[in-house]
Amino acid sequence: MSGLPPAFSPRSLDEACRTLASEPGLVRVAGCTDLMVATPERRLAHPGLLDLTGIAEIRGIQESAERLTVGATTTFGELRQSPAVRARFPALAAAAAQVGGWQIQNRATLGGNLANASPAGDSLPVLLALGATVVAVGPRGRREIPCTEFHLGYRRTALAADEILAWVLLPLLAAGTVQAFRKVGTREAQAISKVVVAMVGRVDDGRIADLRLAAGSVAPVPLRLKAAETVAQGLPPGSEAAERAGLAAASAVTPIDDVRSTGAYRAWVLERVVRRLVLELGGS
Amino acid sequence: MRVELTVNDQPVTLEGHPMERLLDLLRERLALPGTKEGCGEGECGACTVLLDGQPVLSCLVPLLQCGGRRIDTVEGIAHGPARGMVEGFVAAGGVQCGACTPGIVVTAWALLERNPAPTREEVAEALAGNLCRCTGYEGIFRAFVKDLPKDSAP
Numbered sequence: 160m161s162g163l164p165p166a167f168s169p170r171s172l173d174e175a176c177r178t179l180a181s182e183p184g185l186v187r188v189a190g191c192t193d194l195m196v197a198t199p200e201r202r203l204a205h206p207g208l209l210d211l212t213g214i215a216e217i218r219g220i221q222e223s224a225e226r227l228t229v230g231a232t233t234t235f236g237e238l239r240q241s242p243a244v245r246a247r248f249p250a251l252a253a254a255a256a257q258v259g260g261w262q263i264q265n266r267a268t269l270g271g272n273l274a275n276a277s278p279a280g281d282s283l284p285v286l287l288a289l290g291a292t293v294v295a296v297g298p299r300g301r302r303e304i305p306c307t308e309f310h311l312g313y314r315r316t317a318l319a320a321d322e323i324l325a326w327v328l329l330p331l332l333a334a335g336t337v338q339a340f341r342k343v344g345t346r347e348a349q350a351i352s353k354v355v356v357a358m359v360g361r362v363d364d365g366r367i368a369d370l371r372l373a374a375g376s377v378a379p380v381p382l383r384l385k386a387a388e389t390v391a392q393g394l395p396p397g398s399e400a401a402e403r404a405g406l407a408a409a410s411a412v413t414p415i416d417d418v419r420s421t422g423a424y425r426a427w428v429l430e431r432v433v434r435r436l437v438l439e440l441g442g443s
Numbered sequence: 444m445r446v447e448l449t450v451n452d453q454p455v456t457l458e459g460h461p462m463e464r465l466l467d468l469l470r471e472r473l474a475l476p477g478t479k480e481g482c483g484e485g486e487c488g489a490c491t492v493l494l495d496g497q498p499v500l501s502c503l504v505p506l507l508q509c510g511g512r513r514i515d516t517v518e519g520i521a522h523g524p525a526r527g528m529v530e531g532f533v534a535a536g537g538v539q540c541g542a543c544t545p546g547i548v549v550t551a552w553a554l555l556e557r558n559p560a561p562t563r564e565e566v567a568e569a570l571a572g573n574l575c576r577c578t579g580y581e582g583i584f585r586a587f588v589k590d591l592p593k594d595s596a597p
Contacts, residue, residue: 191504
């Protein structure tokens, strides 16, 4: 069996970190739904593998008074079925329900979506809009990385080579906060998105407040749409705020043409989706 | 690496590359060619098997993650508990070219085990990851929405 890469299946985060420190270059894997799509030459060429799915402490969902803590290897199937996620973060439940089909949802993980760092990752705009934080664990201990600082460039993340993405922290939102998620793909199910948008916001004293908008598939990284947030913030909810936010969103991005769509179509759809999501805040 | 698992109720030991696909192991090493390769990239659902009772795409499951797991393939399911379901599926016109059929049988069986009387919407959602380009899904809906709860009773 010479020539086969080493493969490890640690049972604890501590064991995983020690293994990663002693065997640099191991590829950290979870649901494998992106990794296994590679050509056989690439799939079989990894120098070594570290399977994170046997680590109980980084799987599952825990709720406290301030936040939900989601283990990185929690699957999208588990997320969409979790009563806590459905009650607290319906936008995340909605995104989880649109990641691939049932078979993919049974395997694909939230941490994998983050670490794989595709600009089309369905959960990523939701995590941005929810103000989520990634917890990475490595030889230098534990550090928290806001999702807004996690994706550095096309398929590049702030996760160090010797760190493990362990948890995602979702701060609970104020009562009355509206959440929305919209994915536009080739068809309703099992399609990689052309544009994906998430919104979190509320109406305070007749004005739009705490608005956070984020989009995927419109830039090399999932993006907070700050210009759109700024123009709508403080306005009364309704068509004027929605229209301004949509236009600001579209003019803030320069999406690319690729096999799934054209840049022009993506910008056009982004404008309309942002407008409709902001309308969900209420008003006329 | 050497991995011990259970396939269709039989204990099996497999040795191979940790990133070898469960799909290839089933078809080429275990002589279970009922599981089909459609796209090989997680888009079509033809290679669906049950992993610890959950439908998954065997083209995306590496040997690395098969240790101690229970796999049920279309052979085990269709010749076992789902025999009546499969007969109803054929009678309803759910099969044309047959390329998607093993994956649909496995996924539908997983659905019916959880929900013996699914609605059309529930069948559509469960089978969203199983592409059929022949039937337009109508025969498939007929089989699983109406006929099946009766036929599949043990």
